[in-house]
Amino acid sequence: MSILEVKGVNKRFGGLQALGDVNLSVQEKTVHAIIGPNGAGKSTLLNCLVGKLIPDTGSVMFDGQSVLGRTPFEINQMGISRVFQTPEIFGDLTVMENMMIPCFAKRDGSFEMNAWGSVGSQKDIVEHAEEVLEDMNMADKRNMMASSMSRGDKRRLEIGMCLAQEPRLLLLDEPTAGMARADTNNTIDLLKEIKDTRDITIAIIEHDMHVVFSLAERITVLAQGTPLVEDVPDNIKGNPKVREAYLGEAQV
Amino acid sequence: MFGLNGKDTLLLVAVALLVAFAPILMNPFPQGSALEIFNGGYPALMQRFVIFGIFAVGFNILFGLTGYLSFGHAAFLGAGSYAAMWMMKLLTINVIPALIFSVIIAGIISLAIGYVSLRRSGIYFSILTLAFAQMAFQLAQSVLQPITGGETGLQTNLNDPRILPQFLGGGSNVDGNIPKPSLFGLEMSSTYDLVMGPWTFVFNWGYYISGLMLLIALYISIRIFRSPFGMMLRSIKSNQQRLNYTGLNSRPYMLTAFVISGMYAGLAGGLLVAMDPQVGTERMQWTASGEVVLMTILGGVGTLIGPILGASVIKYIEDIFSKFNDTVLNIWFDFLPDGIVQDGFVWAISLFTGKQWHLASGVIFMLVIIFLPGGLVSLTKSIGDRVRRKPARDANDASTTPAE
Ligand SMILES: Nc1ncnc2c1ncn2[C@@H]1O[C@H](COP(=O)(O)OP(=O)(O)OP(=O)(O)O)[C@@H](O)[C@H]1O
Ligand SMILES: [Mg+2]
Numbered sequence: 001m002s003i004l005e006v007k008g009v010n011k012r013f014g015g016l017q018a019l020g021d022v023n024l025s026v027q028e029k030t031v032h033a034i035i036g037p038n039g040a041g042k043s044t045l046l047n048c049l050v051g052k053l054i055p056d057t058g059s060v061m062f063d064g065q066s067v068l069g070r071t072p073f074e075i076n077q078m079g080i081s082r083v084f085q086t087p088e089i090f091g092d093l094t095v096m097e098n099m100m101i102p103c104f105a106k107r108d109g110s111f112e113m114n115a116w117g118s119v120g121s122q123k124d125i126v127e128h129a130e131e132v133l134e135d136m137n138m139a140d141k142r143n144m145m146a147s148s149m150s151r152g153d154k155r156r157l158e159i160g161m162c163l164a165q166e167p168r169l170l171l172l173d174e175p176t177a178g179m180a181r182a183d184t185n186n187t188i189d190l191l192k193e194i195k196d197t198r199d200i201t202i203a204i205i206e207h208d209m210h211v212v213f214s215l216a217e218r219i220t221v222l223a224q225g226t227p228l229v230e231d232v233p234d235n236i237k238g239n240p241k242v243r244e245a246y247l248g249e250a251q252v
Numbered sequence: 253m254f255g256l257n258g259k260d261t262l263l264l265v266a267v268a269l270l271v272a273f274a275p276i277l278m279n280p281f282p283q284g285s286a287l288e289i290f291n292g293g294y295p296a297l298m299q300r301f302v303i304f305g306i307f308a309v310g311f312n313i314l315f316g317l318t319g320y321l322s323f324g325h326a327a328f329l330g331a332g333s334y335a336a337m338w339m340m341k342l343l344t345i346n347v348i349p350a351l352i353f354s355v356i357i358a359g360i361i362s363l364a365i366g367y368v369s370l371r372r373s374g375i376y377f378s379i380l381t382l383a384f385a386q387m388a389f390q391l392a393q394s395v396l397q398p399i400t401g402g403e404t405g406l407q408t409n410l411n412d413p414r415i416l417p418q419f420l421g422g423g424s425n426v427d428g429n430i431p432k433p434s435l436f437g438l439e440m441s442s443t444y445d446l447v448m449g450p451w452t453f454v455f456n457w458g459y460y461i462s463g464l465m466l467l468i469a470l471y472i473s474i475r476i477f478r479s480p481f482g483m484m485l486r487s488i489k490s491n492q493q494r495l496n497y498t499g500l501n502s503r504p505y506m507l508t509a510f511v512i513s514g515m516y517a518g519l520a521g522g523l524l525v526a527m528d529p530q531v532g533t534e535r536m537q538w539t540a541s542g543e544v545v546l547m548t549i550l551g552g553v554g555t556l557i558g559p560i561l562g563a564s565v566i567k568y569i570e571d572i573f574s575k576f577n578d579t580v581l582n583i584w585f586d587f588l589p590d591g592i593v594q595d596g597f598v599w600a601i602s603l604f605t606g607k608q609w610h611l612a613s614g615v616i617f618m619l620v621i622i623f624l625p626g627g628l629v630s631l632t633k634s635i636g637d638r639v640r641r642k643p644a645r646d647a648n649d650a651s652t653t654p655a656e
Pocket of ligand 2: 042043044085173
């Protein structure tokens, strides 16, 4: 069963056709990779899924409901969490506080007036956040200021924050970009574990083919805003159209 | 204690002690001494320390936690003043209904202004709040003249209706005098003078009422700072985008913070009228909005006591420096050789005093921003660290006492 249905989505930026008639169907509880050369429109597509951009035409359905016209926090509350291309965390807050915020969002919804008791008195939230930090192997960093961590740790924290919400669909925009090999392998292991232990669907944008072929069950290739092919990894590897798309880029 | 952790309790107790003993602490110089002019321990000034402290503490809940800089909070200060004034005119001279009404009115107005202004962030938000406050100021001067008294302003009068003259002990409207704001029959202006040799310490009822309000205001602020709500506000300052993509709606959080800070401003405005029953439109002017920004930054944005410190310093400079005049300065610099040297000094200092006290506060503000970017609190903190580190080193030298 497909959890995400993108149909006929177009998006123009002035004269630039960033997305042209995109159709995409992501099956529940699979890992679906979206690859393509720089500027292919991958991030733009993700932006259309989470309410950051509104497509000019077309429809985006999540679990049978349209996400179009909804605000980012509403879409998130439907069950879609997103990790950004550059880590988006609360830099001025501690790691623990970073982790508690999605726990509050999960428990209380989009707004709850909780101005009297201290943060620490919210036992269930503290427990939940501790648990996810343990899962992410970050418990020892809980009192660090988030901005002072390495890029790899920031990304790890951001993934953890998304997982704390127990989303049904996790969107990852180049989660290993700029990471060292070791960090990349850690991230692959982490994502594999997530996929095996949770009822979750993952859509991942990635340039690193090692990551893509380690994780993905289906791959969509996007070039110049349009899906070129969609298939299982083995068929993508040898596909001449895909090579052309990437080679074409290399020649530019 | 009171649901606060040890450190916060200590802070609250420290502020309570400072408020309680300020009439003594602020009057260190004996009467008749050359430095007497620096004494700040008289009611009119101390009342303003704590009242503007409340204003700044509330402002800091918005600006310090969320980073949204409002340039329109004078509108709420003024609204609070007018609301309190009308309560004292129509209902009773007792200050309690006046203060409650000032908080409610300021809350309603800040809800309306905040609702619209918060559609934008950053500089556009600041400009919107400024525009609304200027509109309120203009309205107060023109269309709303029947309510605000226009340029002449309002004061309590003998023939005000006051339908509940005896409410909660009533006031002191005996023998045909204009009743003065009071609480439980005791006037705000009543004082007790403690004479000790060359010192006279003045304990004022109104000051202690305002001081109590400040402590309550600070207590509420501490609870907000430590609460999940406070954490959400800090996360807005840190990364509003992440918050929205984490399923949280930043708008109602912002609006709540805005209204709370507006209510603090209203309380401060109400207290100003309770201490001195008159109000004019200048209380709503944009300079008053700017002043609370300066107070907060000068003391330390986002810290608990910084705003109170900043408010006190600015009000102190305003009062004390504006009291200096050439006569005072000439006496001071009398030790210098007469003629050009003394005159030069007097002239140089006089640039920063009297009506030009703003220049002095400007210079101090500049110095703090450059050398203490964290505000005056960071000064007390680094002194505190130094004091604490020293005994620690002594303990190490002795190498017998284990570290704590
Ligand atoms: N907000 C915007 N305004 C104007 N043009 C945009 C905007 N966002 C993206 N674009 C353009 O749309 C095209 C697609 O961009 P997008 O970021 O989606 O590419 P991408 O596939 O994510 O590339 P990369 O691999 O480099 O991240 C690019 O040419 C980009 O310059
Ligand atoms: Mg991208």
